[in-house]
Amino acid sequence: MKAVLTAKGLGKDFGRKRVLKNIDLELEKGKIIGLLGPNASGKTTFLKLANGLLTPTAGEIRIAGFAPGPESKKMVSYLPEKTYLNEWMRTEQLVEFFADFYEDFNVDRAHDMLKRLQVDPRDKLKTLSKGTKEKVQLCLVMAREAELYLLDEPIGGVDPAARDFILETIISNYREDSTIVISTHLIADIEKVLDYVIFLKEGEIVLASPVDEIREKEGKSVDTLFREVFKC
Template sequence: MSILVCRDLCKSYRRGVPVLDHLNLEIPEGKIVGLLGPNGCGKSTLIKLVAGLLQPNSGEILVGGHPVGPESCAIVSYLPERTYFSSGMKVEGLIRFFADFYADFDATRARSLLWDLGIDPTADLKSLSKGTKEKVQLILVMSRRARLYLLDEPIAGVDPAAREYILGTIVGNYAEDASIIITTHLIADVEPVLDEFFFLGYGGHIIRSGSAEAARLESGRSLDELFREVFKC
């Protein structure tokens, strides 16, 4: 069964050129999927449409069989590109906030992941560095027992050592039948965690997709090298 189905999806902002132009895409259960494409190709737009933050101009989105709405939001855990925390809060306050908001939030898991990273739950958010804030946000997002995780650029703002920790946290904290969509342009870093990939060109056109391992076998190249070739400037 597909956890996410997009049919004939179109989105343009104001009168501009379409960001997504009749996009068709299906994501099966239990897969980690990379949504890979150059800046401005519509990766974040697609994620926001699935998260329900944007409305499509036309087309259909089904998450676990539900159209985007309260039922889909209850099973989708979304990590935005930017942190959205109010800086007046403490980390512990955020945990309670998430526990109130999401029935599937596992506060014990969140606390144990924070402990692993040595993040003090009584710390004020404004006292944390940008990278630490991103880690806190990822921990909160991955501590939900969601069926679909949408991670928009989860590793862009952190150092290479923390990237590994974050990727490890991602692969270690999802249920086997849940799926994860990761958008990024740092392909070499996320490549080893991906089951499947989509190369998204401008207008959200799918240029190439399939199993990451099969693509490597068939081309004798890494996804990173394939990407450079496909999107050569």
């Protein structure tokens, strides 16, 4: 069993609105995967389903064979689109908090990353800028030694230099046996770190392919292909 995430006939409705339809997917271990699509294509909904924050309307989703629940949460490190951290906490307290919560949390690595970010461990979260908060949260998420990382728009709110920091953090913390899913619409910035891309359009998968295969077959960058597929 090599797939770390599988979805079969997965669908999600919000009332009458169909947000995800009939998603069939198998994500291999050890890959960095881009979940790409314009706004409202179902990226966040998919990641929430994988984390058990939503329940499917149709079909099923499994993490290493488990339905989303306590077993799967041990394996999955999730960066949600919104921050949920306590504003009054100092970053060092946040590190302790995460260490208490997750068995696989690596305290040294977290401190090391925060140091590189030049965040003072005594700083309270509320005193930090929006971009720095996002970076702190990413550090906490990446400091876990998880099997699967699900990152919802990790580069959405930060400047290009911070994007480089974030990508570097992702690459240097990535282990051969772990899998990273990054959802974003900023493709040009991240395509060089991706192994595999999934294009979501109006709740359906329109393309799932290794990145170098796209360049080889189409002679196009992922960004160019994305602009063609999602042309308004």
